[in-house]
Amino acid sequence: MRRPDSARGDQPVRSNDPHETNPRESDPHETEAAETDPRDQPTDPFDEAATARAVIDARGTVTGWSEGARRLLGHRPSEIVGRSVAELLADGATARSRAGTLDPGALDPAALPDRWSGTVTLLHRNGDRLDVRLLAHRRTTDDGATEWFVVSPLTRAAPHFEDPHLLELVFMQSPCPMAVYDTRLRLRHVSEDMERLLGLTEDDVRGLRLPEAMPAPEIDNTERHMLRALETGEPQHLEFSLRLPGHDREFAWAVSIAPLRDGGRTRGVVVAVHDMTRQNRAQQRLLLVNEASTRIGSALDVVSTAQELADVAVPVLADFVTVDLLPEVSRGGAETPAGPLPGQVRLRRVACQSVLEGAPEAVVELGDTSFYPDSSPAAECLITQRGVMRRVTDASVARWETTDPGRAAKMREFRFHSTMAVPLRARGTILGVATFSRHRSPAPFELDDLLLAEEITARAAVCIDNARRYTRERDTALALQRSLLPHALPEHAAVEFAFRYLPADSGAGVGGDWFDVIPLSSSRVALVVGDVVGHGVQASATMGRLRTAVRTLADVDLPPDELLTHLDDLVNHLAAEASSGQPPGAEAAGDVGATCLYAVYDPVSRRCSLARAGHPQPAMVTPDGSVAFLDLPAGPPLGLGNLPFESVDVELREGSVLALFTNGLVESRERGIDESFAALRTALAQPAAPLEDTCDNVLKTLLPGRPADDVALLLARTRALDASQVATWELECDPAGVAQARRDAAEQLAAWGLEDAVFTTELVVSELVTNAIRYAQAPIQLRLIHDRSLICEVSDGSNTAPHLRRARVFDEGGRGLLLVAQLTQSWGTRQGTGGKTIWAEQTLPVTDF
Incomplete structure (x- = not known):
């Protein structure tokens, strides 16, 4: 190759500065060194004497002097060290730098910047x-003092550096591939690295344009940048990725284009190519790791997390990715073995992704299980608990042919050539394996690819393990909650009802929502809906305790406000237990609190008494379909303590519907609370519609997807007892009226066709009325209710309740109430605003009313 004209070195290099003289003309030592035959030069590559070096402290005193400095100015170290540097300056000396001519004082260390270069006139x-070119550096000594390190080369260039052949070698053997093009963009010269890159010699491509030597769209764009460099005289830079002939992978290139000038004339352009593949791949890997950290684990679901791993890896890392988990892991089951898995393993396919639509490479369908022999990469990585990288060869495909012909056929069909298998392992537990394969990308996997796969797989494994643990805990909490909730509620004469319960579909876990329908005395019914603060097993357990407490308090026939007061006390006790029962250093169990709505409906009076504790107000739907939300005092949530609750009585028309629900139904991130209540009003406005259909319509309207919080919905359509089913008598406080009360009750039973119940009813009436006349006060009332059972009630103006006891031999009282308890199905006492009511219920044969 001929070197370019601009590289000719037959003339010595001289400074363009007219004030500078050649050191070889002024320094005999310099001249002697320059005229010596290069073959006689020292073989030491670090010839210390070839550079003049001096050290000057902050006061301008010379503290260091080298042999090169002696050769330059003739002073021995003993003659100059300790003297001021100003003594080396010639009278009227000037100091010239790039900034222009300076005063000699510019050499004062205090006046110089951190680095200074220029020409100074010194005295030999x-x-x-001597006009000497100096380079000075400011530096700090070990003891913190400031000094200057000043250097000057004794020679400008040794003769062997002007060897024309050396300049040719610089171009040809440059570590950066280079090519020179003339003004017509025809190739003139290429370096040896460029020849290797092209896979062609200089003779093969000389005289060709770049797109002719290497046709590609990226190369056409490169030539346009070359033309722009010729036209503008400005360097050009561009980057692109391209797979060159003879290479099995795509490389990332950074191309620098610079015009070649000879004086004011542009002679051509030089193109330098830099391989940025390693840096580009490192950047892509970092981006993939970052993307994996944000995309993997967005939902606490095992299958979704596995699919996110496959989606992230394709197509950046692999062409085809599968994720197979141990069957018990895919179901969120118990712990798997912590150690390696021996022999062939059984795995369930939970996710796959491919660069080809529909993933036709897959042999195992999603959800199916498959056995992997111990020679397979999947089994091998589980045995060794390390990532495995393999080339797919004819021999390996042949081995698959004997164990799994279908998989071998897919390998041949899609020409798989490289695969990696990485174990999914988190917290010492084996979860499964992720397999990465290439068939479209020609480059095989490298060690960096395996490290990247292990990195993102490790992140995914932790997320899958979290999802598995969450699923297991959620299933446990859900099973506990369902065991504590009513599976089916018995029919009741007072109401027709329907209900729905939906567990939360969120990372918080199952909540503590509950509902209940509780039969009360005198054909009344209690409707309950509540919501415990928190999620998980603890919330489900608290819900079960509160539901049991409500049923117990309801049996005492407490009014709604009093029942909530007692329930509030219970929640406070539970909170105290939760805080005091924790061992030292244990994590706090969290607050215990709840909201509740309690309603009691009487089908005889058609009145409903309601009270709520921080719960959403219920909706009332009239028989004609109009909807109103009952304005009940909100009351504080349960657990605050020492705050009152208030009951409200509402008269309901027969066929009205009460809708009780938890806040999960109306609270949503997509809608405001007012918009949710408006949607609920619309969904409930269905006159005489079946309650099951209404429940479905409400959930479809307000919850098109799975709820973010638990939802409990209870609908109850009221019934009323006909006047013919109720008989009432006002009694005087006279023992003589007991006989008349028995006769009135017997006549009413005969009218109802219940002659078989007359004897028992007369005994019950006699005992209850006699007790009221003897121990209580007016007014006294007897009432018979003919429902699915026969209910006998005696009300009086006293708040003193009788107690069942076993009478001794000589006791005159205590036997009547025991007799009533023996003859009836159940009995009890309830307090009212003006006294109490003692009731007894008898079982009747099932009849139609």
Whole structure:
């Protein structure tokens, strides 16, 4: 190759500065060194004497002097060290730098910047004046003092550096591939690295344009940048990725294009190519790791998390990715073995992704299980608990042919050539394996690819393990909650009802929502809906305790406000237990609190008494379909303590519907609370519609997807007892009226066709009325209710309740109430605003009313 004209070195290099003289003309030592045959030069590559070096402290005193400095100015170290540097300056000396001519004082260390370069006129020991080019560096000594390190080369360039052949070698053997093009963009010269890159010699491509030597769209764009460099005289830079002929992978290239000038004339352009593949891949890997950290684990679901791993890896890392988990892991089951898995393993396919639509490479369908022999990469990585990288060869495909012909056929069909298998392992537990394969990308996997796969797989494994643990805990909490909730509620004469319960579909876990329908005395019914603060097993357990407490308090026939007061006390006790029962250093169990709505409906009076504790107000739907939300005092949530609750009585028309629900139904991130209540009003406005259909319509309207919080919905359509089913008598406080009360009750039973119940009813009436006349006060009332059972009630104006006891031999009282308890199905006492009511219920044969 001929070197370019601009590289000719037959003339010595001289400074363009007219004030600078050649050191070889002024320094005899310099001249002697320059005229010596290069073959006689020292073989030491670090010839210390070839550079003049001096050290000057902050006061301008010379503290260091090298042999090169002696050769330059003739002063021995003992003659100059300790003297001021100003003594080396010639009278009237000037100091010239890039900023222009300076005063000699510019050499004062205090006046110089951190680095200074320029020409200074110095005095030789023999009195000669020398223009010396200096480079000075400011530096700090070990003891913190400031000094200057000043250097000057004794020679400008040794003769062997002007060897034309050396300049040719610089171009040809440059570590950066280079090519020179003339003004017509025809190739003139290429370096040896460029020849290797092209896979062609200089003789093969000389005289060709770049797109002719290497046709590709990226190369056409490169030539346009070359033309722009010729036209503008400005360097050009561009980057692109391209797979060159003879290479099995795509490379990332950074191309620098610069115009070649000879004086004011542009002679051509030089193109330098830099391989940025490693840096580009490192950047892509970092981006993939970052993307994996944000995309993997967005939902606490095992299958979704596995699919996110496959989606992230395709197509950046692999062409085809599968994720197979141990069957018990895919179901969120118990712990799997912590150690390696021996022999062939059984795995369930939970996710796959491919660069080809529909993933036709897959042999195992999603959800199916498959056995992997111990020679397979999947089994091998589980045995060794390390990532495995393999080339797919004819021999390996042949081995698959004997164990799994279908998989071998897919390998041949899609020409798989490289695969990696990485174990999914988190917290010492084996979860499964992720397999990465290439068939479209020609480059095989490298060690960096395996490290990247292990990195993102490790992140995914932790997320899958979290999802598995969450699923297991959620299933446990859900099973506990369902065991504590009513599976089916018995029919009741007072109401027709329907209900729905939906567990939360969120990372918080199952909540503590509950509902209940509780039969009460005198054909009344209690409707309950509540919501415990928190999620998980603890919330489900608290819900079960509160539901049991409500049923117990309801049996006492407490009014709604009093029942909530007692329930509030219970929640406070539970909170105290939760805080005091924790061992030292244990994590706090969290607050215990709840909201509740309690309603009691009487089908005889058609009145409903309601009270709520921080719960959403219920909706009332009239028989004609109009909807109103009952304005009940909100009351504080349960657990605050020492705050009152208030009941409200509402008269309901027969066929009205009460809708009780938890806040999960109306609270949503997509809608405001007012918009949710408006949607609920619309969904409930269905006159005489079946309650099951209404429940479905409400959930479809307000919850098109799975709820973010638990939802409990209870609908109850009221019934009323006909006047013919109720008989009432006002009694005087006279023992003589007991006989008349028995006769009135017997006549009413005969009218109802219940002659078989007359004897028992007369005994019950006699005992209850006699007790009221003897121990209580007016007014006294007897009432018979003919429902699915026969209910006998005696009300009086006293708040003193009788107690069942076993009478001793000589006791005159205590036997009547025991007799009533023996003859009836159940009995009890309830307090009212003006006294109490003692009731007894008898079982009747099932009849139609």
